[in-house]
Amino acid sequence: MEIYKLVFSPIEVNTYILADQSNDCAIIDCGCYDSSEFEELVRFIEGKKLNPVLLLNTHCHLDHVFGNRFMLEKYNLKTLLCADDEINRKKAVQHAALFGLTMTEPPEPEGFITDNQVIIFGSTELKALHVPGHSAGSLAFYSEKNGCVFTGDALFAGSIGRTDLEGGDYDTLVKSIKSKLFVLPPSTVVYPGHGSQTTIMKESMTNPYFS
Numbered sequence: 001m002e003i004y005k006l007v008f009s010p011i012e013v014n015t016y017i018l019a020d021q022s023n024d025c026a027i028i029d030c031g032c033y034d035s036s037e038f039e040e041l042v043r044f045i046e047g048k049k050l051n052p053v054l055l056l057n058t059h060c061h062l063d064h065v066f067g068n069r070f071m072l073e074k075y076n077l078k079t080l081l082c083a084d085d086e087i088n089r090k091k092a093v094q095h096a097a098l099f100g101l102t103m104t105e106p107p108e109p110e111g112f113i114t115d116n117q118v119i120i121f122g123s124t125e126l127k128a129l130h131v132p133g134h135s136a137g138s139l140a141f142y143s144e145k146n147g148c149v150f151t152g153d154a155l156f157a158g159s160i161g162r163t164d165l166e167g168g169d170y171d172t173l174v175k176s177i178k179s180k181l182f183v184l185p186p187s188t189v190v191y192p193g194h195g196s197q198t199t200i201m202k203e204s205m206t207n208p209y210f211s
């Protein structure tokens with residue numbers, strides 16, 4: 001599996017494109033905000049000759065769902081997310097307005113993901129891990145075979161997600177990270193929703209929230 005990262009929107013969210021050997025690809029958190037960013041994403045996908053088949057959301061804060069409607073309409077993708085974050089999907093337009101940003105409501109997902117559910121595209125398997133605390137329906141997507149995990153806004157390099165938004169809870173987030181992420185193999189590469197990549201070993205040893 002190839003992993004590509006594009007950074008989108010004034011909020012600088014990481015959009016990951018996971019390409020299977022079959023050239024089918026899954027997109028995690030489509031954050032493209034305006035027409036030039038949509039075009040950039042399409043150019044990228046076409047340049048690599050990829051076939052988008054799946055759109056996954058780690059959670060539904062506005063910055064992670066800006067591009068959902070566009071991607072669904074362009075590629076007729078299957079969208080999956082956690083039911084506990086439906087509240088954020090439905091309020092994304094309202095939340096965007098608080099940032100002075102405009103967007104259309106992200107469409108309803110095709111289905112909901114539950115803890116430990118295995119998601120398959122092409123010949124690639126991702127295991128969904130429910131990691132509430134930043135939002136109630138936050139998910140991480142783990143690929144054991146590729147030794148990587150996509151953590152959304154739960155865990156960052158040297159930090160953790162904010163917990164002051166609706167559905168957020170600090171103790172819950174710390175517990176989620178310890179019980180769901182820090183138990184992964186230490187060499188697992190962490191791809192967060194913002195900022196640069198890191199590893200489970202580095203975060204469990206040096207992240208100031210855990211030392």
Ligand SMILES: [Zn+2]
Nearest residue numbers: 059061134153
């Ligand atoms: Zn968030």
Ligand SMILES: [Zn+2]
Nearest residue numbers: 061063153193
């Ligand atoms: Zn975010």
